[in-house]
Amino acid sequence: MPGARLLDLTRSLRRAGRIATGVDRVEHAYLEQFLADDVPLFGLVRTPYGYILLDQNGMQDFLDRIDARVPWGEVDLLSRLPRRRSIAHQRAESDVRRLARAQVLPSRLPKMLSEVLPEGYVYFNVGHSNLTDRVLGAIHGSDGRIAAMVHDLIPLEHPAFQRAEIIEPFRDKMRRISASADWVIYNSNDTRERAEKFMEGWGRVPPAIVAHLGSEVPRADASQLPKGLALEGPYFVTVGTIEPRKNHAFLLDIWDELGAAAPPLFICGSRGWNNEGVFARLDQPLVENNVYELSGLSDQALAALVQGCAGALFPSLAEGYGFPPLEALALGSRVLCNDLPVFGEILGNRPVYAPVSDRYLWINTIKNWEESPPQAQNVDLFVGPSWSDHFKTVLRLR
Known part of the structure; x- marks a missing residue:
C-alpha cells in the first residue's frame, strides 16, 4: 500500500458547473473512493498561476461543492483575470485557493511535492488533464509513481471526429504516458489493445491493468x-x-x-x-x-x-x-x-x-x-460492472 495518494483534480475544477461526462464521473468516483480509504490523500490542481495542493479535508470540501451539498463561494480577484471562463469555473478556482494546503508557482512544484508527500506516493491521473512534462517530471523527481488512465484513442484513430486543435496535444499526452507511467489503467481490453499498438511504435509499453468502469444508475424521476x-x-x-x-x-x-x-x-x-x-x-x-x-x-x-x-x-x-x-x-x-x-x-x-x-x-x-x-x-435488468470491482483491481497496484 502506498504511503499516500495524490489525485489530479484539474479536470473536475475546469468542468465545475457543467453536466458530467463519462470521464468526469470517473474522476468523481476516484475522489469518493480515495476519501473513504485509510490511505493519506492529497489533491493536485493546475491553475493559470501555478499549482494548488489540497489535503484530505480540502478534498472533502471540494467534493461537497461538486455535489452541490455546499455552494461555491465568491469569485476572487485572481480568478476574474483570465478571460472566457465560466462563472462556475471562476468560483470553483477561487474556493480551491481558499481550501489550499499549499500553492506554488510552476517552477516550485517539485519542491512542494517533496516537502509534503511521503516517498513512494502514487499520483493518479484519471481525467486526461494535466499530463504535462512538468507534472510527470515533478512526480518522479519527488519519488512518486504514476498511474494514468487511458479512456480512448479516438483523437488518434479518428481525427476527423475531433476539433483539429486537440489532436496533437492528445498525441503528446499519450506519448508522455507511454514514456513516464509506472502503470496504465485501461477501461477495457479493447482500449488497451488499441493504445499499446501506438505505444509499441513510440518505444515503451508501460505495465498495465484493465478495470471496467463502474456504473451508477440514477433514480428515474x-x-x-x-x-x-x-x-x-x-x-x-x-x-x-x-x-x-x-x-x-x-x-x-x-x-x-x-x-x-x-x-x-x-x-x-x-x-x-x-x-x-x-x-x-x-x-x-x-x-x-x-x-x-x-x-x-x-x-x-x-x-x-x-x-x-x-x-x-x-x-x-x-x-x-x-x-x-x-x-x-x-x-x-x-x-x-x-x-x-x-x-x-x-x-x-x-x-x-x-x-x-x-x-x-x-x-x-x-x-x-x-x-x-x-x-x-x-424486464430482466442488466447488472453492469461495479465500482467496487474496479477498485479491487486498481488498488492491487504496487
Missing part, C-alpha cells in the same frame, strides 16, 4: 421531464453529445425514410463540434418527422425518458467505453447499437447488434420494437 413531450405511444431515444462519432446523421436519415409515420425520436445531449451538417438539420422543423432535440436534462429526467422508451439507439462509429448503452440496459431498456468491439466486451449479448452498414436491419428492428413495446414486468 419523470416529474423532472419538460412538459408536453410526446410520450403517450412508443418512442425512441439516443443519448450522447451531438458530435460526429455518435453518428446522429444515421438516425436522422432513418427517420427521414420512415417519414410522417415515424415514432418520436428524442436526441438527448448537448451540441458538440465538427457537426454543422447535423446541426443544420436539427435547426429545421423536424416535428413532422417526430424528431426532438433535448439538452440539459437532469440525470433523473434522462433516466425516466430512457426507462420508458421502446428502444435506445446507439449507432456510434467509435467509443472508448459506452456508459449510455450500459445505463440504458440497466434501466430496463432495449438497446440497438453498432457492432463495436468495446460494446461486445462490456455489454455481452444483451443488446441487439447491427452494423450501421445495414440500414435495413436498423429500420426493421425499430419498426418491430415500435409495434411490440417491452413489458416492464418481464
Whole structure:
C-alpha cells in the first residue's frame, strides 16, 4: 500500500458547473473512493498561476461543492483575470485557493511535492488533464509513481471526429504516458489493445491493468421531464453529445425514410463540434418527422425518458467505453447499437447488434420494437460492472 495518494483534480475544477461526462464521473468516483480509504490523500490542481495542493479535508470540501451539498463561494480577484471562463469555473478556482494546503508557482512544484508527500506516493491521473512534462517530471523527481488512465484513442484513430486543435496535444499526452507511467489503467481490453499498438511504435509499453468502469444508475424521476413531450405511444431515444462519432446523421436519415409515420425520436445531449451538417438539420422543423432535440436534462429526467422508451439507439462509429448503452440496459431498456468491439466486451449479448452498414436491419428492428413495446414486468435488468470491482483491481497496484 502506498504511503499516500495524490489525485489530479484539474479536470473536475475546469468542468465545475457543467453536466458530467463519462470521464468526469470517473474522476468523481476516484475522489469518493480515495476519501473513504485509510490511505493519506492529497489533491493536485493546475491553475493559470501555478499549482494548488489540497489535503484530505480540502478534498472533502471540494467534493461537497461538486455535489452541490455546499455552494461555491465568491469569485476572487485572481480568478476574474483570465478571460472566457465560466462563472462556475471562476468560483470553483477561487474556493480551491481558499481550501489550499499549499500553492506554488510552476517552477516550485517539485519542491512542494517533496516537502509534503511521503516517498513512494502514487499520483493518479484519471481525467486526461494535466499530463504535462512538468507534472510527470515533478512526480518522479519527488519519488512518486504514476498511474494514468487511458479512456480512448479516438483523437488518434479518428481525427476527423475531433476539433483539429486537440489532436496533437492528445498525441503528446499519450506519448508522455507511454514514456513516464509506472502503470496504465485501461477501461477495457479493447482500449488497451488499441493504445499499446501506438505505444509499441513510440518505444515503451508501460505495465498495465484493465478495470471496467463502474456504473451508477440514477433514480428515474419523470416529474423532472419538460412538459408536453410526446410520450403517450412508443418512442425512441439516443443519448450522447451531438458530435460526429455518435453518428446522429444515421438516425436522422432513418427517420427521414420512415417519414410522417415515424415514432418520436428524442436526441438527448448537448451540441458538440465538427457537426454543422447535423446541426443544420436539427435547426429545421423536424416535428413532422417526430424528431426532438433535448439538452440539459437532469440525470433523473434522462433516466425516466430512457426507462420508458421502446428502444435506445446507439449507432456510434467509435467509443472508448459506452456508459449510455450500459445505463440504458440497466434501466430496463432495449438497446440497438453498432457492432463495436468495446460494446461486445462490456455489454455481452444483451443488446441487439447491427452494423450501421445495414440500414435495413436498423429500420426493421425499430419498426418491430415500435409495434411490440417491452413489458416492464418481464424486464430482466442488466447488472453492469461495479465500482467496487474496479477498485479491487486498481488498488492491487504496487
